[in-house]
Structures are given as C-alpha cells and as structure tokens.
Amino acid sequence: MAKRLLLAVILSLTAAACATPQTDDLRRGSHGLPARAAVAKPVFFAQRTKECGPAALAMALVHSGVRLRPEDLVAEVYNQGREGSLTPAVLAAVRRHGRIAYPLNNLTDLLRSVHRGRPAIVLQNLGLRLLPRWHYAVIVGYDFGKETVTLHSGRTEFLEMALETFEHTWARGGHWALLTLRPGEFPDPVDEGVYVRAVAGVERAGRAGTAAKAYGAAVQRWPDNLIAWMGLGNSLYRLNRRRAAAAAFRSATLRHPGNAAAFNNLAHVLGELGRFGEAEAAARKAIALGGPDVATYRATLRDILARRKRNSGGKP
Amino acid sequence: MKFLTSYRRPLAAVLVVAMTSLSLPVVPVHAAMVGTDRVIAQDEGLPRDRVAAFLKREDVRAQMRDLGISPAEAEARVAALSDAEIDKIAGHIDELPAGQGVGAIIGAAVLIFIILLITDLLGLTHVFGFTKKGSLNPS
Numbered sequence: 001m002a003k004r005l006l007l008a009v010i011l012s013l014t015a016a017a018c019a020t021p022q023t024d025d026l027r028r029g030s031h032g033l034p035a036r037a038a039v040a041k042p043v044f045f046a047q048r049t050k051e052c053g054p055a056a057l058a059m060a061l062v063h064s065g066v067r068l069r070p071e072d073l074v075a076e077v078y079n080q081g082r083e084g085s086l087t088p089a090v091l092a093a094v095r096r097h098g099r100i101a102y103p104l105n106n107l108t109d110l111l112r113s114v115h116r117g118r119p120a121i122v123l124q125n126l127g128l129r130l131l132p133r134w135h136y137a138v139i140v141g142y143d144f145g146k147e148t149v150t151l152h153s154g155r156t157e158f159l160e161m162a163l164e165t166f167e168h169t170w171a172r173g174g175h176w177a178l179l180t181l182r183p184g185e186f187p188d189p190v191d192e193g194v195y196v197r198a199v200a201g202v203e204r205a206g207r208a209g210t211a212a213k214a215y216g217a218a219v220q221r222w223p224d225n226l227i228a229w230m231g232l233g234n235s236l237y238r239l240n241r242r243r244a245a246a247a248a249f250r251s252a253t254l255r256h257p258g259n260a261a262a263f264n265n266l267a268h269v270l271g272e273l274g275r276f277g278e279a280e281a282a283a284r285k286a287i288a289l290g291g292p293d294v295a296t297y298r299a300t301l302r303d304i305l306a307r308r309k310r311n312s313g314g315k316p
Numbered sequence: 317m318k319f320l321t322s323y324r325r326p327l328a329a330v331l332v333v334a335m336t337s338l339s340l341p342v343v344p345v346h347a348a349m350v351g352t353d354r355v356i357a358q359d360e361g362l363p364r365d366r367v368a369a370f371l372k373r374e375d376v377r378a379q380m381r382d383l384g385i386s387p388a389e390a391e392a393r394v395a396a397l398s399d400a401e402i403d404k405i406a407g408h409i410d411e412l413p414a415g416q417g418v419g420a421i422i423g424a425a426v427l428i429f430i431i432l433l434i435t436d437l438l439g440l441t442h443v444f445g446f447t448k449k450g451s452l453n454p455s
Contacts, residue, residue, distance in 0.1 A: 200352050227359055231352040261350035261358070268349050291358075296348055 020167040022107035023147075030144060031108050037115040038141035038150065039063075045070045046155040053077050053085025056136035057093055059152055060121045060180045066097050084134055087123060087176060095205035099180040100214055102187050102198045107167060109189065110177055111142050111149075116188055119152075120179050125172035134173065183213035186221070196227045203231055208238040219251070226256045233265055245269050253282070260289035264297045271304040274311065279304045363406035367394055370409050379431055385440050393438045408433050 026033075043062045047055035047070070054073040061068060076093045077085040094101040104110050104120055113120050119138045127133030141150030142163070149166045153159045170177070179187055183202075186195065196218055203211035215232035218225060233248035249266035256262055263286035270279035283301035287294060360366055370376060371394065377387045394405070408430055435441040 197356060200356060203352055227352065227355055230350070230355045234349060234352050237349060261355055265349045293350060293354070296350065299348070 020164045020171075023163050023167045026108065026111075026144070026163070031112075033108070033111055033115055033144075035145055036141070036143040037111070039114055039117055039119045042119050042138070042140040042152060044152050044157045046157075050083050051078055051085075052136045052154060053090060055154075056121050056138050056152075057085075057090055059138045060119055060178070061094065061097055061099060063119050064099055064180045064182055064185075066099060066180075068097070085136065090121065090136070090178070091201070092205065094178065094180050095202045095207065098202070098207045098210040099182065100185075100195075100198045100202055100210075102179040102181055102195065104177040104179060104187075105175040107170075109187075110139060112189070113179055113187060114139055114142055118179055118181075118187070120177045122151075122170055123173035123176040124166075124169035126169055129172055132172070135169075139177075183210050184217040186217070192222050192225060196222075196225055196231065200227065200231055203235055203238075208235045211235040212239060219248075224255055226252060226259060226262070229255065230262060230265065233269075237265075237269060242269050242273055246273060253285075258289060260286045260291045260297060261293065263289065264293070264300050267297075267300050267304060271300070271307055274307075276304060276308040276311070280308075363402045364399070366406050366409055367402055375427065376431060379428060380435070383428075383431065383435075383441070385431075385435055390435060390438060390440060393440070405434050405437060 043059045045055045045058050045062075051070065051074060054070040054077055057073050057077060058068060058070040073093060076096070077089040079086055079089065091101050104113065110120055110122070119140050122137055122139050124135045124137060125132045126135050135153070137151040137153035137159075139149055140152055140158070142148065143150075146160070147163045148160045149163055151159045151161055151166075153161075181187065181198075183199075196215075199211055199214040199218060202214060212232060212235035215228050215235060218228035219232060222228060229248055229252035233245045233252065236242075236245035236248060246266060246269045249262055249269060252259065252262035253266055263282045267279045267282035267286060270276075270282060273279075280301065283297060283304055286297040287301060361369075368391070371387060371391050380387050380390065394402070397405075432441055432443045436444050
C-alpha cells in the first residue's frame with residue numbers, strides 16, 4: 001500500500017516536471033508562424049562573470065537603437081549582494097534608456113516577436129525550483145523542424161537549446177520576458193492595456209519626450225484609450241508644451257465625458273494659459289462629476305479664480 | 317520643574333493639535349494635475365473590485381490553500397469590510413512591482429508576502445509583528 005502510494009507520488013511529480021504545455025501546443029499547430037525564423041544580425045556581447053543581466057539588457061537595447069555597452073549598465077542593474085540583476089532593476093533600466101519595456105509571457109508571442117525581427121530578453125532558471133540558478137539570455141531564433149530555440153546566452157553566441165528545455169527553464173523563471181521597443185513601435189500581437197501601462201512606466205522614469213511620442217502613437221491606434229490621452233497630456237505638460245497638452249486633455253474629455261480627471265487637467269492647463277472662462281467651466285464640470293479626488297478639483301477651481309483675479313489687477 | 321508647570325497648558329495644546337493632525341488622513345488639497353498612474357489606478361476599478369480580483373486569482377488561491385487558509389473564508393471577510401478598510405488592503409496589492417497589477421505574474425516570494433500581509437489584517441494568520449491582528453476584522 002505504502003509502496004503503491006510512493007509510486008503514485010513519484011509518478012505525479014515526474015508528470016508535473018515533464019509538462020511543457022506551450023511546446024506541446026506549438027507541436028499541434030504553429031499559430032501561423034513559419035517553420036523557422038531568426039533575428040537578422042542580432043547584437044552579441046559575451047557576459048563577464050555573473051553579469052548576464054547587463055549583457056542581455058545591452059544586447060536588446062543596442063538592437064533597438066540605444067548606443068551603450070554592457071559595462072555602462074552594471075551600476076544600474078547589477079546587485080553586488082545578490083550577485084545578479086533583479087527583474088525590477090532590468091525593467092527600470094530599459095525605461096531609463098528611453099525604451100518601452102513590453103512584457104511577454106507566452107511562448108507563441110515570444111517566437112512571433114523573433115519572427116518580426118525583435119529579440120527579447122528572457123529570464124531562465126537553469127537550476128531547480130528549490131536550488132535556482134537564474135540566468136538572463138536573449139532569444140534570437142527558433143526552428144520547429146529541429147525543435148530548438150537559438151539564444152545569445154552567457155559567453156555563447158547562437159546557442160541552440162531544445163524547445164522543451166527552454167520552456168522548462170523559462171517557466172521556472174516565471175515566464176518572464178521583455179521586449180525593448182522604440183516609441184511608436186508596437187509588438188505583434190499587442191495588448192492595448194499592457195502597452196499603455198508600459199508607456200506609463202517610461203513616463204514614470206522621467207522620459208517625458210519618449211513617453212509623449214509613444215502615447216501619441218497609441219492614441220492614433222486606439223483613439224478611445226483614456227490612459228493614452230491622459231498620459232499624452234501629462235507628458236506634454238511636463239515638456240512645457242501647454243497648448244498641445246490642453247488639446248490632448250480636450251480629446252480625453254470629448255471621448256470620455258464622464259471622466260472628472262480629464263476635465264480637471266484640462267482646467268489646470270487652460271488656467272495656466274490664461275483662458276479663464278474655459279478653464280472655470282472645465283473645473284466646474286470636474287467638480288460636478290465628483291469622485292474620490294474632488295478635493296483636488298475644488299483646489300483647481302480656486303486656483304483658476306485666484307489667477308483670474310490677479311490677472312485683472314485685483315478687480316473682480 | 318517650574319518651567320514645566322508654567323508651560324504645561326500651552327505645551328499640551330500644541331501636542332494635541334500636532335497629534336490630531338498626524339492622525340488625520342492625508343488628502344491632496346492643492347491644485348494639481350491628476351497623474352497618469354492615478355488614471356490607471358481608477359481605470360483598474362474600485363478598490364473593492366481590485367481586492368476581489370486579487371483573491372480570485374488562481375495562483376493566489378493555490379498559495380492560500382498551501383498556507384492552510386480557506387479562500388472562501390478570506391472572501392467572506394473581505395466582503396464584510398468597510399470601504400476604508402478595503403482601501404488599506406488595496407494599497408498593499410498596489411505595492412506589487414510596477415506595471416504588474418492584477419493579472420500579471422509576480423515572484424512567488426512577493427506574492428506570499430502580500431497574501432500573508434492581507435490575511436494578517438483579516439485576522440486569518442498571525443505572521444507579522446507590525447500589523448494589528450485582525451484589525452480589519454468585522455466584529
């Protein structure tokens with residue numbers, strides 16, 4: 001009885017360890033992907049000891065047009081104490097260098113990006129779940145016939161790895177992969193929500209110019225996306241382009257007439273532009289719509305009225 | 317000593333004002349633009365929906381079961397909380413690594429930490445010294 005139980009446990013553990021659902025899925029059908037693909041002339045930097053993070057990051061960033069060397073990234077992403085690079089640091093570095101960090105978490109999307117000529121940074125756990133050996137590499141090709149993927153990994157250029165092995169190590173790394181996109185560039189397929197949030201990351205990193213460009217491309221593609229319009233307005237405002245910012249917030253209010261934040265930001269910018277009548281109307285609209293930030297909207301209105309008073313030399 | 321006695325009243329008044337203002341909730345009252353992150357947070361729904369969505373995630377439920385917590389019990393307790401209490405929990409969920417809101421894959425260690433933080437507040441677990449146990453518990 002005990003023996004049978006043990007056998008069952010071992011069998012179930014092996015089954016769990018062998019499952020490669022995404023590889024199996026690709027064996028059944030290639031989702032419109034060609035039998036093989038490779039990124040043209042992918043950049044390669046051999047890693048120095050334990051610095052696979054800076055090397056992989058540099059390969060992806062240089063491929064997307066940023067000029068730097070892995071050494072330039074060590075201070076930004078390499079964590080001496082942990083002897084490695086943590087994923088949030090890698091994410092932040094991509095944004096700081098003005099590229100959109102777009103996450104991918106399924107194998108088909110990853111291979112499709114290779115087919116579209118975009119290398120992706122992948123996090124692998126080459127060890128075991130309990131005894132992890134973390135590693136960053138860049139995926140640059142695949143071949144369904146040979147059932148392999150090609151990686152720029154460590155000191156090896158064009159390392160071929162069985163698709164199954166890759167899925168195992170990538171799954172143990174939490175299915176973590178990243179594209180580094182130029183503003184205006186979209187992955188294929190692209191998720192609207194994921195994309196605009198990725199651009200918001202660039203805005204947060206203080207790259208307002210890059211963010212404005214990317215948001216601008218996003219509103220062309222998804223004219224109803226509120227986050228993209230608001231992000232566009234906020235980035236332009238940060239760049240001191242108030243007229244353009246007002247236009248973006250105006251578009252946000254026209255497409256989302258129930259959104260108080262859009263009216264508030266429009267009011268704020270119009271007030272600074274001295275267009276007090278329109279500004280007051282927008283602020284009152286924001287207050288009427290209400291919501292958790294209504295105190296901010298009231299302050300915006302007070303600010304506009306005070307400005308107008310100052311502007312007219314104290315006369316009401 | 318003389319000093320203390322003569323200044324006791326004004327000192328007490330100052331302290332009362334200081335302590336009261338410390339415990340007031342921080343409300344933004346200056347005229348300001350609403351930042352893009354704030355727009356995203358509002359787009360992701362009400363805090364109550366965010367907490368509910370978090371507890372519905374399969375990885376979260378699996379982790380809770382591993383920890384010996386009943387997901388149904390956690391949901392029932394969350395449903396009974398007030399809006400202010402929900403905000404507190406939603407705040408912890410929002411502390412997840414940037415750009416990885418509900419629906420994203422997050423590191424196992426981070427996930428367990430946040431689950432325990434929340435279940436501690438709900439009074440289902442007792443792990444951290446800094447949470448007031450069951451402080452959000454409907455009684």
